[in-house]
């Protein structure tokens with residue numbers, strides 16, 4: 001009787017995915033198949049692939065790699081994270097209710113509310129982080145729950161297992177956007193989710209040079225349905241994008257662990273600084289979701305947010321000092337999860353697509369700044385923050 005081997009760790013999965021499997025020349029690194037179409041063997045006899053919108057070997061290799069990392073059956077690779085969310089929405093029928101995190105990514109909020117306005121389904125944005133509200137949230141029959149945890153940009157934590165159990169009780173599917181942590185730090189399918197999705201633009205690729213998405217299903221049946229829809233509506237990702245994303249994902253574990261470690265150091269530093277009003281980082285014991293994050297996640301992640309004393313005057317000065325000049329090691333830009341550190345002002349950038357009311361409801365104030373911590377040295381980043389905070393303090397003194 002053969003002994004069952006323990007499952008490979010994420011580092012091993014990412015390093016070994018599709019290695020030495022090239023049937024043509026035994027290329028060690030999986031080749032890039034750019035061809036749009038594939039020859040049929042003869043009359044009514046097609047091979048494994050026919051047309052790249054429906055299927056492509058390079059894209060499939062990435063889908064398989066990410067599904068293995070997430071513990072799912074298979075994954076559909078999409079042209080962007082939003083294309084992935086649009087794909088998940090195809091499961092819903094007119095009249096169906098989707099319940100989504102009230103502080104989800106601004107683009108998700110825009111997509112779900114616009115489709116709901118057009119009658120494609122109904123949507124309720126709710127505070128899923130508060131277990132006390134679950135009974136009232138689930139009072140109405142729903143078809144899907146869409147969780148983003150940690151949420152963007154306040155890093156609120158939702159109990160995936162508890163929400164997925166409630167959803168299951170009501171016959172609803174649970175979808176989790178795992179973009180902020182990646183499978184290295186959180187495995188939503190193991191906690192009861194049916195679908196996990198990513199903007200692979202962020203940590204999975206990690207190199208700031210590909211926009212892409214992934215939708216990974218727990219069951220093959222769900223995957224087959226989503227793969228059918230992805231081909232039908234044409235949201236599948238390109239071969240070269242998949243090739244680059246797979247190359248980026250090879251180093252996912254060391255990058256994410258390092259970024260998470262540095263973010264913890266910077267969150268501690270910001271918490272102790274007199275120019276700072278509030279810090280939002282699940283690794284801080286003062287964070288309301290700290291205990292849950294410690295149970296549910298394998299690390300606290302590379303994202304943090306904070307507000308400054310002194311309102312917009314301090315904020316503008318902080319941004320100018322942190323991101324100006326040729327030796328700045330923070331850049332004022334959207335996106336996240338890359339090797340380079342970024343500062344974002346959610347109210348005017350990532351969350352500008354939300355109405356001011358929706359932002360206020362989600363607690364996203366105009367004085368909030370979000371940091372995506374990259375792979376720069378922690379001491380260098382601390383010094384850069386210290387300098388920018390001093391400049392902010394001088395501006396309001």
Ligand code: PLP
Nearest residue numbers: 080081082105177179199201212
């Ligand atoms: N989900 C989250 C949590 C995001 O932050 C983003 C983009 O910032 C998206 C989805 C959308 O992904 P994309 O920009 O790749 O379409």
